[in-house]
Amino acid sequence: MSQTQESVREDGIIASVSGPVVTARDLDARMNDVVYVGDEGLMGEVIEIEGDITTIQVYEETSGVGPGEPVENTGDPLTVDLGPGLLDTIYDGVQRPLDVLETKMGSPYLDRGVDAPGIELEKEWEFDPTVEVGDVVEPGDVVGVVEETVTIDLKVMVPPDFEGGEVDSVESGSFTVTEPVVTLDNGEEITMRQEWPVREARPSATKKTPRKPLVSGQRILDGLFPIAKGGTAAIPGPFGSGKTVTQHSLAKFADADIIVYVGCGERGNEMTEVIDDFPELEDPSTGNPLMARTSLIANTSNMPVAARESCVYTGITIAEFYRDMGYDVALMADSTSRWAEAMREISSRLEEMPGEEGYPAYLSARLSEFYERAGAFENINGTEGSISAIGAVSPPGGDFSEPVTQNTLRIVKTFWALDADLAERRHFPAINWNESYSLYKEQLDPWFQENVDDDWPVERQWAVDVLDEEGELQEIVQLVGKDALPEDQQLTLEVASYLKEAYLQQNAFNPNDMYCPPEKTFAMLTTIHHFNDEAFKALEAGVPVEEIISIDAAPRLNRIAVQDDWKEFIAELEADIQEQLRELY
Amino acid sequence: MKEYQTISEISGPLVFAEVDEPIGYDEIVEIETPEGETKRGQVLESSEGVVAIQVFEGTTGIDKNASVRFLGETMKMPVTEDLLGRVLDGSGQPIDGGPDIVPDERHDIVGAAINPYSREYPEEFIQTGVSAVDGMNTLVRGQKLPIFSGSGLPHNDLALQVARQATVPEEADDEDGGSEFAVIFGAMGITAEEANEFMDDFERTGALERSVVFMNLADDPAVERTVTPRMALTTAEYLAFEKDYHVLVILTDMTNYCEALREIGAAREEVPGRRGYPGYMYTDLAQLYERAGRIKGREGSVTQIPILTMPGDDDTHPIPDLTGYITEGQIMMDRDLNSQGVQPPVNVLPSLSRLMDDGIGEGLTREDHADVSDQMYAAYAEGEDLRDLVNIVGREALSDLDNKYLDFADRFEDEFVDQGYDTNRTIEETLEIGWDLLSMLPKDELNRVDEELIEAHYREEETEEVAAD
């Protein structure tokens, strides 16, 4: 959270306290101003003004706070600090670095009333200018570069709300983020740090149709339901169905430049896992530690609910900052339902008129505002950048007809539906292939055809058709048993079972399987297709289905995924399948 | 400290009083009835001139002449190692006739959130001796793993078995018995009979001396139930993170806790969420369950086994649903298995331990553990599916292989899950039974097990009937 407080306005006093909602009298404030509440100076935000009474949501616990205590207004909206040091850091929902809080509080517990700047103010960074005196720069333009991590060069930009002008002086060398590195003739001073109000989207030039996939390394996603760079996706599912594991896999393996991971109202240990694992894991595109491209925001379920409401905004604002530099950013929010619930909780304390299931009437508007901030953009400085937004949804009772899932589905273009039945039988990822969809499929095909194989869409369609047919056949099997089906249908079931076992399942914990490059995804599919074709030839030649499906080679299809050398394995396997089947006739 | 005789309204568990000084939110209040009885409560909302108070012991006997005292502090739990061996009521007062508690420290019962950066990821395997848990839904130190049960099911027997048998095998030989857990037992609204069951077991096994018991019984005030688990967890955190104990917290029955929340919400005329439960129930429950874990640089740990009875055995009911969204898995008790006589009647399919993956494997349990468990899940699920079909078409209509899966499912229940409440199996024993069962299936079917592991463990000459134990 920002430290600068310029136009301090009139302060007030507390009139009432009820959990995270505090009202104040005599406070001269604007909507969304940040205020410090009570003797301990707890951080809060103005969310309603009615006559002399101002309502504030407080980002910290309010036990012991009482009427009569002071409320101090900063006169500034809730902002984030943007600059070097965002990556490789873990924040709470209002951008306080959790490692700094641990040190400042001297305790593993989160105490109250302690503030800390979002990026370190004293640390010096090596600034390497890219402009010279006399150059003319406009808002958004890059004036220099800082090596933020081994992976990422941070571009120092003219803030979007500056006027721009002719460069008057340029520095080069080590500076803190508050020292001017470039000054303009109109007196504007550019530092490595910007502030931006979280509830306002950073400006861009235009939004474009996304044409490149966000390659996830997850077979079922890349293969059947791809998301675009700049696309939006929702993963709804009941508890324990794999939302978090999928989000973690995306954060690890998606081919984005920057990952912003927002743990919104979920478990503490899940964030700890990320903090432990990511520095050790390699980024598949650069080989550097994953943390070097990652910014984490953790407002766990037991942390103050108002800060949960703000954490997705903190996350998306950080994402926009890197987008402005021309990077492809992927943001994961786990779970947007907890965010919606935080809205509901605050709204009900305000005694607002509840909408569906108690959610405020503005739920749908807030969700679309958020997802609208994703996209493939042309930036105001002419570069191109993207934000892909992937939100987990946690529907009560796993019932997708509830308001958060429904409102989200109206906005996002990729839908990965998790299924309790699949999860129960440990079919992971438990993404239901009948219910899920991606509206980006066609617009991404050219990329896959160019970069993987011309047959990408054809093979996908084949798989979809087999799975569809399997679904229909299963209904009959439920009534009469498998053996009552004609032989060709029995064979289709067998092929479909390999699609399900070998192709659609992917173990997020197996070192060889957790990341599957598109070439391998494609090769696995064509291998199963090859088995299908050979098997049907054998069937046509009169070989009984029993014999066909019990060839030695077939079960090896299930083992492609975990091989150290899958290429060699597939080559042998295809040959063996062909040989063994042709021997039968 | 000022006394007020200014009660303006009494409604359910709530009392509204007029005040002429600022009162802090969450502060503790004492209310003295005209009969001289003192009740405790907590400030739920504080405005200028009036406060809303939630009374723990119920508002019976309070009238407008009762006097109200504000203690100027939030609720505290007196903590000391001497609590071990003691039995307290639901708000922390001793009821065992023992000496007064001389606290080392007094801790706020609304624990502050653990900084996620300060947590240590839990990954030490706890051997509970129960195959359905150890083999399929492994518990680790610092995990929160609830038992989802139904009324009349033997969840208490399972919880007691775990409390008795839980050890961390590597440390089992420590000279000071270092692997034994201190048990914190928080009872909320359970019957006296159930309470006796627990107490008898604790006394019989000598577990009481390493336990702290908090008892809020069915006829104790419902509102008190909202503080009982907080008292219990505050004690647990103190013992774990300041006194280096490994603590196992059993909270039962969370359903009664949630009912109490609903009652308070209704009395406050809040807009209710799903099925009348407060919209903030997720956050409220998270503030309990998230108090499990490990902390960097601290020796001890808090492992939680909350028990809840699912109304109507429905796991989409808000209480199990919200719990499942917060905890790190769940152990699911099953009514059908119970009527079949399976002890414990754990249905492993909807059960889950999310921390299992990091707590098992080579060096932790055994290298084949993950594969064995995956394969058994898949095989049992397959067998379960086929059972439905058998009812329609009969066994003869099924293939050989299908019949093997059916047999697998039966034997899985009879031999793996059904072990009784007094059998304590090592993880090796559990996994060996697993291999006995998996070897009923052709090798080719074991596609979730590494080929080398199949070579090492598959029973080549599996005879049709291995003598049941």
Ligand SMILES: Nc1ncnc2c1ncn2[C@@H]1O[C@H](COP(=O)(O)OP(=O)(O)OP(=O)(O)O)[C@@H](O)[C@H]1O
């Ligand atoms: N791809 C996968 N490979 C292996 N195991 C998986 C996979 N996906 C999920 N799982 C298993 O499912 C469990 C639950 O997954 P996860 O924690 O992601 O669920 P969730 O949907 O986020 O639940 P909640 O809503 O309660 O947070 C994991 O602990 C893991 O055991």
Ligand SMILES: [Mg+2]
């Ligand atoms: Mg999750």
